[in-house]
Structure formats: structure tokens, C-alpha cells
Amino acid sequence: MAINEDIENRETRERGVREQLLVPQEKDQAGQDEGTDKGHxxxxxxxxxxxxxxxxxxxxxxxxxxxxxxxxxxxxxxxxxxxxxxxxxxxxxxxxxxxxxxxxxxxxxxxxxxxxxxxxxxxxxxxxxxxxxxxxxxxxxxxxxxxxxxxxxxxxxxxxxxxxxxxxxxxxxxxxxxxxxxxxxxxxxxxxxxxxxxxxxxxxxxxxxxxxxxxxPESPRWLAKRGRQKEFEAALQKLRGKDADISEEAAEIQEYIETLQRLPKASVLDLFQRRYLSSVIIGVGLMVVQQFGGINGVCFYTSNIFEEAGFSSSVGTITYAILQVIVTAIGAALVDRAGRKPLLLISGTGLVLGCIVTALSFFLKVHDLAADAVPILAVTGILLYIAAFSAGMGAVPWVVMSEIFPINIKGVAGGFATLVNWFGAWAVSYTFNYLMSWSSYGTFLLYAVINAAGMVFVITVVPETKGRSLEQIQAAINRE
Missing domain, CATH: 1.20.1250.20 (MFS general substrate transporter like domains)
Incomplete structure (x- = not known):
């Protein structure tokens, strides 16, 4: 009974926080961004x-x-x-x-x-x-x-x-x-x-x-969670500027922290409870999509892929290195303007197309067809794949992961999601050569299917978090 009352109380408080934040959102639209009034x-x-x-x-x-x-x-x-x-x-x-x-x-x-x-x-x-x-x-x-x-x-x-x-x-x-x-x-x-x-x-x-x-300064939200009130306010003020009015943001953070601290301390098993399950599915699911779409296989063996396709490995790899930095920078500049979901979907589309073009190049090579087109298609497919990954799927899952978990489970849930990410990195890099030995074009068709499934996941499960405070994101997820 006590736990149920805590959950109901938390939901009521979150609804209250969400309603109270409607006015600040209007302020944001007028150009006065959160916690930066009269400060920089x-x-x-x-x-x-x-x-x-x-x-x-x-x-x-x-x-x-x-x-x-x-x-x-x-x-x-x-x-x-x-x-x-x-x-x-x-x-x-x-x-x-x-x-x-x-x-x-x-x-x-x-x-x-x-x-x-x-x-x-x-x-x-x-x-x-x-x-x-x-x-x-x-x-x-x-x-x-x-x-x-x-x-x-x-x-x-x-x-x-x-x-x-x-x-x-x-x-x-x-x-x-x-x-x-x-x-x-x-x-x-x-x-x-x-x-x-x-x-x-x-x-x-x-x-x-x-x-x-x-x-x-230390993270204000972590200081608030640890009950270090003076340090919390000092850190937030330092971050927002000495003349900024932090009262509203501080009250919002403090109220949410107090609500979460009424709940039992989270463990790994708690991640699968109903009240956390949506956040875990979103955060972990994006890590699965990011890694099992083949990125580490492609990156670790880029030189070999170019060599097998008959293209200069050094020229191709240096081009890849420069391209990923430029496109990642563009994606970083757009993530707060275009939003998380649009970038993920644009990225997913490019990943699918890149895999299909690369698969086509290897299909032609295996069947001794259009030999002159093989290197061009391989380079085009790989560079399109790298550019698409850098535009969204590389960065945005980490952005969403940092936003999506309630602070009382952020350590456990973030660690679990990161573990899944690294396991996926190992699994893909370990199996890549075996898959290529099985079928070079089949490998990239498999990655195309996984990336297409990832797009479906983004459309149906992942919320848009652009322009919302961390507390607003949690209120929206729990309401949904």
C-alpha cells in the first residue's frame, strides 16, 4: 500500500510540475531560455x-x-x-x-x-x-x-x-x-x-x-539528489550566470528529486518494473539499433572493405575519417533545431541505402558483373553509410539516453544501456569477418534489414525530447 501511495503521489507531483512549466515554456518561445534570464x-x-x-x-x-x-x-x-x-x-x-x-x-x-x-x-x-x-x-x-x-x-x-x-x-x-x-x-x-x-x-x-x-562545478542535479542544498544552488547559479534567476529551475529540480527519493533505491531488477520500463526500452533499444546496424564492423574493417572492392584503402579510410567529423559536427548543430527523431529517421534512411548500395557492389563482384562499377558503388555505399551514421545514429542515442532515465535510476540504467552498447560493439566486430565469409552482399543486406527495423522502433517507441527539461520528459513518459 505504501509503495502504491508513493507512486500515486509521484504521478500527481509530476503532473503538477508539468502544469507549472507551461508558463516557462511560453517564456522560452519568447526568447528567454531556461535559467538564463539576465545571465550568460x-x-x-x-x-x-x-x-x-x-x-x-x-x-x-x-x-x-x-x-x-x-x-x-x-x-x-x-x-x-x-x-x-x-x-x-x-x-x-x-x-x-x-x-x-x-x-x-x-x-x-x-x-x-x-x-x-x-x-x-x-x-x-x-x-x-x-x-x-x-x-x-x-x-x-x-x-x-x-x-x-x-x-x-x-x-x-x-x-x-x-x-x-x-x-x-x-x-x-x-x-x-x-x-x-x-x-x-x-x-x-x-x-x-x-x-x-x-x-x-x-x-x-x-x-x-x-x-x-x-x-x-559538479552536476547540480547530482548535488540535489545527495541533499547538498547550498552546493546545489551555488553550482546552478555558477552555470547559469551570476545575474540569472535560477529560482524556478531550482524549485523544479528540487521538487522532482524529492519525489523520486520517496521511492525505493533502484537495482538492476527494478529497471524492469512497470514505472521504469518505458525509459529502459527507449534507452536500451536505441543502443541495440545503433550497434547491431553494423557500425563497428564497417568502421573496424573499412580498409579491408575498400581493398576487396578494388579501391585504395588509404584514400578511402582518410576520406571516411574526415567525412565523419564534418557530418557529426553538422548533426550536433541541428539536433536542437531539427529534433532527435527527425535526425534518427534521416540517419536510418541513409544507413539502409548505404547498406543496399554496398551490398549491390559485392553482388556484382561475386557474379562478375559490371566490374568497373564495383569500386564506385562500394565507396559510395560505405561513405553514405558513414555519413548517415554520423548525422544521427552515432550521437542521438547518447543524447536520448542522457535525457530519458529518471535520476534515481540513471546510474543503474545508464550503466546497463552502456553495457548493451559495448556488448553490441563486440558482437558486431567479432562476427563481421565470419558474415563476410558467408556472404559479402548478404552481410550488408542483413544490416539494411536491422536498420530498417530500427527506423520502425524510432517511429513507434522513441519520444521527441527536444525543448523539454529532464523533469518534463519524465512526466511525459510516465503519463503516456
Whole structure:
């Protein structure tokens, strides 16, 4: 009975919060954005810059192995199997980071969690730099993978919790942009630098992040959840500007936090309770769609795909690296204007078309038809696929994940969704070569079907979160 009363009370409060926010929404339309009256959120931009250094570090970790493979194998006399372990163990470290990152972020705060992730990455890079054999390489790679997994959760969550709703989508999408930048830069400079020097380069974003964390506030929503009222108000004021009126936003956050704290503390099993199930289906479902549509298979083996199609692998891969950064930047700029769902649907359409065009190129090659068209179709299909993924499916699921979970389950649910994401990354990258051996064009047709199913999921299940506060999003989901 007590739990039912809590749930009813929560729903009543959420309806009240939603009704109270109708007036602020009208203010937003008049050009006075949430929490920024008479203030300027420069601290939001600076805090986001500091946080996305973790995203860039994520990218340097992911992009390290591709340009360094031949040099590491030659210098340390590694077998193919030993280097395969070195490459793949990153994903296992990231899975562990995904499992533990959420609860740690809820316990010690978002800033200390980013410090911890940076420490693991620093230790990992140093282990790789000083490595004289496979064991040190693997330990270093596992450590950087763990830090990368934690960053993949805590950075978008932190950004979503500090930004006003009119900026949240674009600034959260910068997370994916910086990941792409880290991967692309590592690939390009890795062609020039030695693998040990490239490992030292990986320390730079960690150093910037650790230094910057001294100057930015903790997440106000996390402080409110921990009952640190004065620090909560001070952090929110610092983020919104010293002359900004934060009373309305602070009251909204505080009321919602108090309502959620009346409910029992969430565990993994609680995620499947009715009141959380919609959020979990949306957040986890988008991660499934993102990964099982084939992105890691395509990205990890881009060079091989171009070679098999008879196109220059170096030209194709560098073009891919530049293209994904440009398109991701465009997507980040549009996510708060176009909305989350339109970008996901445009992205999904491009992914399906890219897979079909690539499948057609391999079908023609297998059946010795139109040989001159095979490289052109392969390049067109892969670049269309990468551009489409970068436009929406790469960044938007992380944006929505950071928005969709109630704060009392955000650690557990975010960790679970990130774990699913990394499991999907491993599964797709592991099975890609087997699928290509089975049928090269069949592989891309399979990915086309999965991406088409993902579009159906977005249309029928995923809500539009553009222009809503985190509290409004929860009220809408629970009402629905």
C-alpha cells in the first residue's frame, strides 16, 4: 500500500510540475531560455569543453590500434593472435567500465568519476608506452578500455545535467563529435608518429580534463539528489550566470528529486518494473539499433572493405575519417533545431541505402558483373553509410539516453544501456569477418534489414525530447 501511495503521489507531483512549466515554456518561445534570464551560460560551455576532453580521450583509445598494428607487431614480434587480443581487450575493459561507471558516478559524483576514468587511461597509456611484450600491452589496453567505458557513460550524463534544455541536445551531441575527432586524428597522425609517441599523445586530453575539473562545478542535479542544498544552488547559479534567476529551475529540480527519493533505491531488477520500463526500452533499444546496424564492423574493417572492392584503402579510410567529423559536427548543430527523431529517421534512411548500395557492389563482384562499377558503388555505399551514421545514429542515442532515465535510476540504467552498447560493439566486430565469409552482399543486406527495423522502433517507441527539461520528459513518459 505504501509503495502504491508513493507512486500515486509521484504521478500527481509530476503532473503538477508539468502544469507549472507551461508558463516557462511560453517564456522560452519568447526568447528567454531556461535559467538564463539576465545571465550568460559561459560556464556551461566551458564545463562541456572540459567534459568532452573525456570523449576525445575515448576516441584516441578507439583509434589507436588501427595505424599502429604493423609497427607493434614488428617491434615486439607479436603473433597475429597476440595482437588480436591486444585489439579486442579494449572492448572488454569498456564493458567493465560500463557496468561500474554508473554506480560510481552516483556515489562519488560526476567529476570524481571523470577523474578516476582519466587515471585509468593515464596508467594504461604509460603501460603501453613502456611495454616490452604482450602482457604489458594487454594490461595497458584493458586499463584504457575501462576508462573509455566509464567516459562513454559519465560524459553525456554530466553534460545533460548541467545544460539548459535549449542547449542540451547540441552540447550532448558534441560528445560524439569529439569521439569521432579523437579517432580520426589518431588515425592520421598515427601514420606519421611511432606507436610509443602516439601512446604519449593519448595523455594530453587526460591532462586537460584533470586540470579543467578544478574550475567547473559538479552536476547540480547530482548535488540535489545527495541533499547538498547550498552546493546545489551555488553550482546552478555558477552555470547559469551570476545575474540569472535560477529560482524556478531550482524549485523544479528540487521538487522532482524529492519525489523520486520517496521511492525505493533502484537495482538492476527494478529497471524492469512497470514505472521504469518505458525509459529502459527507449534507452536500451536505441543502443541495440545503433550497434547491431553494423557500425563497428564497417568502421573496424573499412580498409579491408575498400581493398576487396578494388579501391585504395588509404584514400578511402582518410576520406571516411574526415567525412565523419564534418557530418557529426553538422548533426550536433541541428539536433536542437531539427529534433532527435527527425535526425534518427534521416540517419536510418541513409544507413539502409548505404547498406543496399554496398551490398549491390559485392553482388556484382561475386557474379562478375559490371566490374568497373564495383569500386564506385562500394565507396559510395560505405561513405553514405558513414555519413548517415554520423548525422544521427552515432550521437542521438547518447543524447536520448542522457535525457530519458529518471535520476534515481540513471546510474543503474545508464550503466546497463552502456553495457548493451559495448556488448553490441563486440558482437558486431567479432562476427563481421565470419558474415563476410558467408556472404559479402548478404552481410550488408542483413544490416539494411536491422536498420530498417530500427527506423520502425524510432517511429513507434522513441519520444521527441527536444525543448523539454529532464523533469518534463519524465512526466511525459510516465503519463503516456
Amino acid at each position: 551560460p559561459w560556464m556551461v560551455y566551458f564545463s562541456t569543453f572540459v567534459a568532452v576532453c573525456g570523449s576525445y580521450e575515448f576516441g584516441t583509445c578507439a583509434g589507436y590500434s588501427s595505424p599502429t598494428q604493423d609497427a607493434i607487431v614488428e617491434e615486439l614480434s607479436l603473433s597475429t593472435a597476440e595482437y588480436s587480443v591486444f585489439g579486442s581487450i579494449l572492448t572488454f575493459g569498456a564493458m567493465i567500465g560500463a557496468i561500474t561507471g554508473g554506480p560510481i558516478a552516483d556515489f562519488v559524483g560526476r567529476k570524481w568519476t571523470m577523474r578516476m576514468a582519466s587515471a585509468f587511461c593515464v596508467a594504461g597509456w604509460l603501460a603501453i608506452y613502456f611495454a616490452e611484450g604482450a602482457l604489458a600491452l594487454d594490461i595497458g589496453r584493458l586499463a584504457t578500455g575501462y576508462g573509455m567505458g566509464v567516459f562513454s557513460y559519465v560524459v553525456p550524463i554530466f553534460i545533460a545535467e548541467i545544460t539548459p534544455k535549449n542547449l542540451r541536445g547540441a552540447l550532448t551531441a558534441v560528445n560524439q563529435l569529439m569521439i569521432c575527432a579523437g579517432v580520426s586524428v589518431s588515425f592520421i597522425i598515427g601514420i606519421i608518429l611511432s606507436w610509443r609517441v602516439l601512446a604519449l599523445i593519448g595523455l594530453i586530453p587526460c591532462a586537460v580534463l584533470l586540470f579543467g575539473l578544478f574550475f567547473i
